[in-house]
Amino acid sequence: MTAGQRARQAANLANGSTLLGLAVAGAARTRLQRGPRGLVLAAGYGWPLPVAGAFTLGNVVLCRCPAEAMLDRPELLGHEEKHCSQYACCLGLPFIPLYLLAAGWSMLRTGNPGTGNVFERRAGLLAGGYPAHGKRAWS
Numbered sequence: 001m002t003a004g005q006r007a008r009q010a011a012n013l014a015n016g017s018t019l020l021g022l023a024v025a026g027a028a029r030t031r032l033q034r035g036p037r038g039l040v041l042a043a044g045y046g047w048p049l050p051v052a053g054a055f056t057l058g059n060v061v062l063c064r065c066p067a068e069a070m071l072d073r074p075e076l077l078g079h080e081e082k083h084c085s086q087y088a089c090c091l092g093l094p095f096i097p098l099y100l101l102a103a104g105w106s107m108l109r110t111g112n113p114g115t116g117n118v119f120e121r122r123a124g125l126l127a128g129g130y131p132a133h134g135k136r137a138w139s
Helices: 003-014 017-027 067-071 074-089 095-110 118-123
Strands: 031-034 040-043 054-057 060-063
Touching: 003 017, 003 074, 017 040, 017 054, 017 060, 040 067, 054 074, 060 067, 060 074, 067 074, 074 095, 074 118, 095 118
Parallel strands: 040 060
Antiparallel strands: 031 040, 054 060
16 A cells, blocks of 8 residues: 555544444445455445445445455446545545535536536546536526
8 A cells, every 4th residue: 555545544544434434334234355555345235325336434435246346347446445535635524414515516506416526526427437417407
């Protein structure tokens, strides 16, 4: 791991977001596996929300697919890793309401939660499975 990746890992442990991720992963009975660059993969996530195929809580990447399938999609894993860095930059759990506000704003502006969401745009829309352009809800 690079110094930055170790710093992100330590920050997300200290700010509680990775601990929340591990708690959710345990409650959802996922299979935990060490991932690259300080990530933890929580495979087999089956709860209905969020609807996404993968999402992050701290340095924990929760995914519906097996860990091997996530590792076979480096662009998606890189997208989720950028969200891990966003948790660190937002000092942990404040990322969640900030992300939800950005997703709501995106829904109003584009008709989907990602296209106009600053966090998704910075993580890479296409890598996250979001369209680059959306239809305005009031058009």
